[in-house]
Amino acid sequence: DTEVTQTPKHLVMGMTNKKSLKCEQHMGHRAMYWYKQKAKKPPELMFVYSYEKLSINESVPSRFSPECPNSSLLNLHLHALQPEDSALYLCASSQRTGFWEKLFFGSGTQLSVL
Amino acid sequence: KQEVTQIPAALSVPEGENLVLNCSFTDSAIYNLQWFRQDPGKGLTSLLLIQSSQREQTSGRLNASLDKSSGRSTLYIAASQPGDSATYLCAVRKSSGDKLTFGTGTRLAVRP
Numbered sequence: 688d689t690e691v692t693q694t695p696k697h698l699v700m701g702m703t704n705k706k707s708l709k710c711e712q713h714m715g716h717r718a719m720y721w722y723k724q725k726a727k728k729p730p731e732l733m734f735v736y737s738y739e740k741l742s743i744n745e746s747v748p749s750r751f752s753p754e755c756p757n758s759s760l761l762n763l764h765l766h767a768l769q770p771e772d773s774a775l776y777l778c779a780s781s782q783r784t785g786f787w788e789k790l791f792f793g794s795g796t797q798l799s800v801l
Numbered sequence: 802k803q804e805v806t807q808i809p810a811a812l813s814v815p816e817g818e819n820l821v822l823n824c825s826f827t828d829s830a831i832y833n834l835q836w837f838r839q840d841p842g843k844g845l846t847s848l849l850l851i852q853s854s855q856r857e858q859t860s861g862r863l864n865a866s867l868d869k870s871s872g873r874s875t876l877y878i879a880a881s882q883p884g885d886s887a888t889y890l891c892a893v894r895k896s897s898g899d900k901l902t903f904g905t906g907t908r909l910a911v912r913p
Contacts (some may be wrong), residue, residue, distance in 0.1 A: 728905075729805075729903030730845070732901065792846070793844050794844040795844045
């Protein structure tokens, strides 16, 4: 299994809603990442988890709350989002966070905030 | 701050043509460089990864080269096919920390 699976594929939410994005991999990778990508722009790093611990937070607003319950799962909890948060949210994993590691990406969750 | 630029931003070629995509980065102190393709509204698929000590990597019709001293990488696609149509992104990993910095991307269209 060489896949990173993200659910849901599409999500529409209001600014007062609470929702969660889920990411799962069974490749034994110990590093997992959340990226945000606006249309026609490159992905921007949000968070990095290494061995289930948050190692990088790229100054992301607190309305985005990551969680890594175990080595295979990564969640992104969303609360009180703004319309400008609408984007494609990508999860990725790698064996470790070493500089030589290749990243494997999921197909993303397309989020629309109304 | 590392900046990664890809030229051209968009490219349209007829099927069968060989083509080169360019990636430039401002800080040559990188550990590796990775090329990805992305189909519209989809995730990224890793194509090739070149370590800083390497000069090139090949996979099928794809060949990626790296010239660290000049801050450049190229992705060569041989005998292009309509299925190659996608956005191609290069990304470099910094000399310290874990961050992958992405380029601006090249949108490729291969016409049948």
